[in-house]
Amino acid sequence: MENELEMLIRRIRERMDVMGWSERETMRQAGVNEHALRNIQKGHSPRPQTLAKLASALKVPPSYFLLAAAPQDGRPGVLQMETVFVKGAVQAGVWTDALEWDPGDWIEIQAPTDPRLPKGAERFGLLVRGRSMDRVYPPGSMLICVRYYDLLRGPKTGDDVIVMRRSVQLGGFEATVKEYQMDEEGRHVLWPRSTDPAFQAPIVIPQGAAPVASPNGSFATQDWDHAAFHQAGEPDVLITSRVISVLMDRATDL
Incomplete structure (x- = not known):
């Protein structure tokens, strides 16, 4: 079963494929640090503002990424909701x-x-x-x-x-x-x-x-x-x- 970070990364990459963008182009379109996705993959907690910018660029509601980053079973996670x-x-x-x-x-x-x-x-x-x-x-x-x-x-x-x-x-x-x-x-x-x-x-x-x-x-x-x-x-x-x-x-x- 995938954890919160894995679910978040999967959703981001799915939307990147739909848009036909590379990782660098996605970060540029979103106006975030070019290493933002790489940092998430390394286990660093993304800021809600970063996820909101990515969601806007990838044309999904921010909640699509925010809820993916939230813990599903009460454990400490990337985001508490x-x-x-x-x-x-x-x-x-x-x-x-x-x-x-x-x-x-x-x-x-x-x-x-x-x-x-x-x-x-x-x-x-x-x-x-x-x-x-x-x-x-x-x-x-x-x-x-x-x-x-x-x-x-x-x-x-x-x-x-x-x-x-x-x-x-x-x-x-x-x-x-x-x-x-x-x-x-x-x-x-x-x-x-x-x-x-x-x-x-x-x-x-x-x-x-x-x-x-x-x-x-x-x-x-x-x-x-x-x-x-x-x-x-x-x-x-x-x-x-x-x-x-x-x-x-x-x-x-x-």
């Missing part, structure tokens, strides 16, 4: 009454454990819809997120963040993913990274503490005490969570 629930979706320009799906609609996925997180920090998934961040996350990507109060810090420049806006006029909430930046004036700037001209203007929040959701809030019903009023007539803005990884990109034709 745990259950994460995809609880909702983010999509610019869509205003809804509820931001979190009913628990019966949650999607159960397996994601590699993340030793960087503080003890007890809960991860949850969000499905990307629309093109408001498609330069980084194509529609269909699954984002793995952690709330900032679980990270024990606020947002830092370069973080990809989940942003919620509440509009009394429109009667609903909008949840999107943005890139956070504190500019030279101390303002909080939330940038879309989109190919769509309709989603290229940033949200700019004045100086002061970043409007981060408190522990009293949840993805479904937020505590808006710390929300920032964007501009006259614009919705309230609240930063809830940080994107820490992407488990699955949109499906590609094989």
Whole structure:
């Protein structure tokens, strides 16, 4: 019976044969170290990011390689996996009454454990819809997120963040993913990274503490005490969570 590394290597090589690529060409197309596959064959644990890049180049979902690398019987292995629930979706320009799906609609996925997180920090998934961040996350990507109060810090420049806006006029909430930046004036700037001209203007929040959701809030019903009023007539803005990884990109034709 093949072990985790053998299964992973077999899957990678099968996809290389389908694409008609050599080992060197595969590593070049994936943008990873040219010795990456050789290192796996020698028993070195691959990083999840490396497997995700290989999966993208070889046109399979990242989970096809990630799950192959996970131990199947509880033994220590290349990757330890745990259950994460995809609880909702983010999509610019869509205003809804509820931001979190009913628990019966949650999607159960397996994601590699993340030793960087503080003890007890809960991860949850969000499905990307629309093109408001498609330069980084194509529609269909699954984002793995952690709330900032679980990270024990606020947002830092370069973080990809989940942003919620509440509009009394429109009667609903909008949840999107943005890139956070504190500019030279101390303002909080939330940038879309989109190919769509309709989603290229940033949200700019004045100086002061970043409007981060408190522990009293949840993805479904937020505590808006710390929300920032964007501009006259614009919705309230609240930063809830940080994107820490992407488990699955949109499906590609094989």
